[in-house]
Amino acid sequence: MIKANVLVVRSGVIPQSHFITFIRAATQNTSPTMGLSVASFSSKPPSVREFLVTAAYDDLLLLVILLAGGLACISRGTFWDLPDPYRYKLFERPQAGEATSNGGVSKAPRNIATKLAETSKQVVIFWGSQSGTAEGFAHQLARDCSHRLNLGVLVADVSDYDHDTLAQLSPSQYAIFIMSTFGEGDPSDNSTGFLRLLKSESGLPSLTNLRFTAFGCGNSNYKYYNAVVDQVVSSLQDRGATMFLPIGKADDAKGTTHEDFEDWKTTLIRELRTQLGLVETESVYTPTISVVMDKSICLDRVWQGEPPFFQAPSDPFSRSSSPVVPLPVSSTRELTTASLPARSCVHLELDLSGHPKIKYKTGDYVAVRPTNPTTEVNALIEVLGLIGQEKAPIVIHPVDPLVEKTTLPSPTNLLALFRHHLEICAPVSRETVLTLAHFASTRTAKDYLANLGSDKASYTEFLGKNHITLSRLLRHVHEVDSSVSWTGLPRAFVVESLRPLKARYYSISSSSVISPRRATLTVANNPHILPGDGKIAIAGVARTYLSSFVAPSTPIHPHVVDQSPPLSADRDGAKPLCHASICRSTFKLPASPTTPxxxxxxxxxxxxxxxxxxxxxxxxxxxxxxxxxxxxxxxxxxxxxxxxxxxxxxxxxxxxxxxxxxxxxxxxxxxxxxxxxxxxxxxxxxxxxxxxxxxxxxxxxxxxxxxxxxxxxxxxxxxxxxxxxxxxxxxxxxxxxxxxxxxxxxxxxxx
CATH class of the missing domain: 3.40.50.80 (Nucleotide-binding domain of ferredoxin-NADP reductase (FNR) module)
Known part of the structure; x- marks a missing residue:
């Protein structure tokens, strides 16, 4: 075998014999290897066919590599998912950037021990939340500990601090972890780093000084029920930490998430009171936000509620791969037959052509930002005695000076809050019922609410037989005592008792390869039947919102006359608009289409x-x-x-x-x-x-x-x-x- 000399050329390494063959083919009338007649270089370059005939296998290999590299550069991720270069933004807090914008101001400390010392707090509540439930529980627990025990509490995103600084906490300080689990035992986005550290070999240092407890939000229908909080507890105990109160768990499969948390919170406050020798005061509502009407504000500055113009820092929508935008609904159709009016399923097509930067890939989600039904909005405004005041400008800001901003827009108005930003159709928690008793204007109403919220089992039975939202509860009490009035209910309490309106995620049912500028959704509108009264069926907020694009919705609940939300339209007024964002998913086809x-x-x-x-x-x-x-x-x-x-x-x-x-x-x-x-x-x-x-x-x-x-x-x-x-x-x-x-x-x- 003859070993070919190698000639290094600018484009790579090519065997010298093959390189000379190519040059001769390009400059002589005949090929030295195949005897083919080839035009002179000065008159006509060799054709691709002639080059392929004279080329050896490694020439072809080099050509394939060059073509593949060129295709990769040109496609830029068309055929596969490139890592999102802005993924780190998902875990940043917008406030952090503001703190360093002047250059001379240092970043917020990531040492939790230092932060507790600076703020004179004795307890830190870490939250890891995907949909906002665990975060809401953390703030609720902090508020109760502060009001009932006069205890200094810091609420912290678990990703905001260096976890190894937990070792610097003193035995007189307490850490509480409220962690959510979703999917197949997956942690929330903001707690992924914490879980990775716990599982690593180096992990955390010795935590013998750490006193902690934990509460998990999960669903027993999933195989790995509350796996995240179990992992946190196990890992902390392995490093010597002491759990001063048994772990608590919520089960969304039973619909008892809030009740489970209330029970655990009651036990926790009692334990903290005992261990710290504190005196518990009567639970009196103390607002954490201020809601003030200010008619002097120019209406141009008031948030009217359209989702694209506002995204709260901790709003799940701000973690989407794209911003919330108004997408025209170009076509709709019903997928089920008329014989199933209560089990509707609609097909919607969203037009992305007006937003060139908004793109999706097969398997991604659309995060829909729904609007609350008009009837529910009007009912709440009416029972609160706010007719004529719902459009007046209001300013919302935190009472605690250490808290920079709220998750709600400001300035805004109550109509915008009730329609676009708050879950006014959600069930009312037992804690809210007990707090309402303090605000009731008559003794009969006070006693009724106090009795209704005093027992977990009886209240669960009550919810099983009645469709109860905040407005419906207030009207229900009015039926018990017609002299009661809710016009004096503090606006701050109303806003704080309602959870933020969350995104609803729907899988895209179209292929981005076939229709890159059209994304379709398949939305089932199956109402929830109350277990204690089969005649009462409750339609979901987002499903009602999306179904309304097909036709005016049929009332599901007997007391609801019109469940259709107000629909906005495009500039021509021809197509309704759905406010939504595109969210990346890992639910993707295999890289090779030959995979079964x-x-x-x-x-x-x-x-x-x-x-x-x-x-x-x-x-x-x-x-x-x-x-x-x-x-x-x-x-x-x-x-x-x-x-x-x-x-x-x-x-x-x-x-x-x-x-x-x-x-x-x-x-x-x-x-x-x-x-x-x-x-x-x-x-x-x-x-x-x-x-x-x-x-x-x-x-x-x-x-x-x-x-x-x-x-x-x-x-x-x-x-x-x-x-x-x-x-x-x-x-x-x-x-x-x-x-x-x-x-x-x-x-x-x-x-």
């Missing part, structure tokens, strides 16, 4: 899979028979094939397309004369086949729907994996963890 897919869903869980199927169909038609896409099995559960089999015709067309490798397995639970069959039952019937696809063919598994369904599906497939691999539960957990890390097992579940 196992898709499992029920109801509106079909949304992301509709996008997946359209994208795979597009790629199948693009490649043809030269590169077949992976086989796809869709398990789709619904009630009845003639009532709520969503996208029935579209799925049939996708299945019958020329190069499709799509199989659809249905599960119907409400077909007369047939046994109820759920999607997990169909999965169990095909379990051996699915296990083979996963273990031998590298299939990717996706589940979308309720957490209960996902848990059952996971159990059935898990049993099959254990049989096939002859492993125990620990082996299954390890295998599933590997699958999730390689993005071969993904879940998008709720409730």
């Amino acid at each position: 897919l196992i898709l499992i869903c029920a109801g509106s869980g079909i949304a992301p899979f509709r996008a997946f199927l359209y994208e795979y169909s597009h790629l199948a038609n693009l490649y043809g028979s030269t590169r077949p896409v992976g086989r796809t099995i869709l398990f789709f559960g619904c009630r009845h094939p003639d009532q709520d089999l969503l996208y029935k015709d579209e799925l049939s067309q996708l299945q019958s397309s020329p190069h499709a490798r799509l199989e659809i397995v249905h599960a119907f639970s409400r077909v007369e004369g047939q046994p109820k069959t759920y999607v997990q039952d169909r999965v169990e019937e095909r379990c051996n086949e699915l296990v083979k696809l996963l273990l031998e063919e590298g299939a990717a598994l996706y589940i979308c729907g309720s957490a209960a369904m996902a848990r059952e599906v996971g159990n059935r497939i898990g049993d099959g994996i254990k049989r096939a691999k002859d492993c125990d539960e620990e082996g299954l957990k390890k295998w599933r963890g590997e699958q999730k890390r390689s993005r071969k097992w993904q879940e998008d579940v709720w409730g």
Whole structure:
């Protein structure tokens, strides 16, 4: 074998023999290797065909590398997800930037011991929150500790401080962790770093001085119920920390999140009172914000409530991949039949063309900012005696000078707050009922509210039989005592007793490859039936809002005359506007389209899979028979094939397309004369086949729907994996963890 000399050229390293061959082919009339007639370099350059004939394998390899590199530079992430260069912004507090804007002002200290000393606080409450519930609990607990025990309390985002400084806390100081768990045992965005540190080998230093307790917000429908708070407690105890009060846990699956927190909070305050030798005072409402009417403010400065013009620092919307923008609703249609008026499902198409910088990728979410129903807004204004004052400018600011700003816009007006910023349709907590008793204007009303909120079990039973919001509760008390008046209820109490209106997340059901400037949503509007009264059905705020784009909504609750929110329109007035943002998701198709897919869903869980199927169909038609896409099995559960089999015709067309490798397995639970069959039952019937696809063919598994369904599906497939691999539960957990890390097992579940 002759070893070719190597010539280093500017574009890379090329064997000298091949480089000389190319030069000769370009400068002589004939090729020295193949004897082909080639035009002179001075008259005509060699054609691509002639170059390929004379080129050797490493010339072709170099050409492929150059083409691939050029394609990568040009595409800039079109074919894959690039890391978001601004992801670190998700964990920044906007106030931090303001503190250093003058250059000479130093950043806020990240040493928690130093911060407690500077503010003369004895207790710190860390929160890790995804939707805002845990954060709200932290502020509520701090307020109660301050008012009832006269105790100095600092509320802190768990990502705002260096966690190793916990070791510097003294034994006389206390740390409280309120942590949320979502998905498959995942931490909130702001607590990810803390959990990573706890799991690392270096981790935290010795914490023998730390006295702590913790409360978790979770859902027992998920496999890893409250896994985050369990991890926090276990890791802190392993480092010598002392838990002075048993852990508390909320279970959203039972609808008792707030009641669970109230019970734990009562025990905590009693324990702090005992350990610190404090005297508990009567629980009297003390506002943490000031709400003042100021008619001198120019109306041009008043926030009218349109979401694009305001984003609160701790608002979940500010953590989206895009800002909140008004998106025209270009088309809508009903997906269920008229025989199911109470179980509506609508298809909406959002037009992104007016916002060139707003882009989505297949599998992403739309975070919808809903508007409260007009009837509920008007009812609250009326029962508070604020008719004629709802549009007057108000200024909101914190009472505590150490708190820089609130999460609400200011200046604004009450109409904007009730319509766009506060959860006025949410159930009322028992704590709010007890506080209302202090403000009731008659003894009868005071006694009634005090008795109603005194017992957890009786209040839970009351909520099970009555649709209770703040306005409905106030009207209900008025029915008990017609002489009671709520016109003197402090505005600060009204605002503080209502949680911020949160984003509602919906999977995009269209493919960005096929319709990059049109994003579609699949929204089910299934009302919540009260357990104590089956005749009362309550429609969700966001679902009612989105359904109103199709047609004026039909009243669900017997006392509601009109549930439709006011809709804004585009400049031409032709298309209604939906205020929303695009949120990045990790629920993505495999990098290679030849990967087999196992898709499992029920109801509106079909949304992301509709996008997946359209994208795979597009790629199948693009490649043809030269590169077949992976086989796809869709398990789709619904009630009845003639009532709520969503996208029935579209799925049939996708299945019958020329190069499709799509199989659809249905599960119907409400077909007369047939046994109820759920999607997990169909999965169990095909379990051996699915296990083979996963273990031998590298299939990717996706589940979308309720957490209960996902848990059952996971159990059935898990049993099959254990049989096939002859492993125990620990082996299954390890295998599933590997699958999730390689993005071969993904879940998008709720409730």
